[in-house]
Amino acid sequence: MPFRIFRRGGPEEEPPPLPGAQPLPPGIPFDALTEEWRLVGVMEVQGRLSDALNRREPIPIIAVSWAPIDESAPFAPAPSLKSVDPYDLIVVLGGHDSQPAYDDRQRAAHKLHKVAYDVALDCPPFRVVGTIHLFPGTEPDRLLERQTELFVAVTDAVTFVDTRRVGDTSEVALINRSYLKRVEQIDRRTNEAVRPLPGKPLGGTSHRQG
Numbered sequence: 001m002p003f004r005i006f007r008r009g010g011p012e013e014e015p016p017p018l019p020g021a022q023p024l025p026p027g028i029p030f031d032a033l034t035e036e037w038r039l040v041g042v043m044e045v046q047g048r049l050s051d052a053l054n055r056r057e058p059i060p061i062i063a064v065s066w067a068p069i070d071e072s073a074p075f076a077p078a079p080s081l082k083s084v085d086p087y088d089l090i091v092v093l094g095g096h097d098s099q100p101a102y103d104d105r106q107r108a109a110h111k112l113h114k115v116a117y118d119v120a121l122d123c124p125p126f127r128v129v130g131t132i133h134l135f136p137g138t139e140p141d142r143l144l145e146r147q148t149e150l151f152v153a154v155t156d157a158v159t160f161v162d163t164r165r166v167g168d169t170s171e172v173a174l175i176n177r178s179y180l181k182r183v184e185q186i187d188r189r190t191n192e193a194v195r196p197l198p199g200k201p202l203g204g205t206s207h208r209q210g
Contacts, residue, residue: 027042028042031093036069038066049092050151053150058085066078093172095171119131120186130157133155143177153172
């Protein structure tokens with residue numbers, strides 16, 4: 001369950017005025033969604049964001065602002081937030097530095113040996129539509145099973161809360177598996193479920209621009 005700091009009413013420290021547009025300090029910028037809040041700031045980590053989250057340890061954060069997920073108020077500084085537990089985050093939106101690093105050999109193997117599936121992932125109150133990459137023979141609903149990594153990467157991702165879109169299309173969205181309730185294979189042209197032929201598996205579906 002999310003910590004109380006990510007529920008309405010806490011923390012109650014009065015934030016200072018917004019500092020305006022200033023360069024972000026060293027670290028990895030993040031845009032994270034909890035049950036009730038959207039947080040943006042910088043995680044004081046080195047390497048990939050996915051690696052830091054999958055270590056399942058509290059992560060120091062700085063330059064943090066937050067706003068209610070229902071957009072009932074604008075972003076405001078949250079100087080009392082000094083760290084975040086990955087278990088509290090449902091979706092983390094990011095770019096290329098969110099994914100694991102690959103050398104040339106690993107990158108080639110990744111492209112050759114994985115299958116792209118267009119999916120919709122339900123992690124209430126959010127629904128994330130995008131593409132996941134799995135080894136042949138692995139069906140998307142296997143994401144619901146317990147695995148080593150806490151977060152799964154969805155590329156070219158669009159996130160919704162109810163029917164409202166949250167932010168722009170993300171190069172990568174990292175989804176917390178502990179909140180994942182449903183995985184549905186879809187057609188990206190319509191964002192509707194793909195129905196398999198009787199007796200035949202769906203297999204991978206190539207990513208299409210919506």
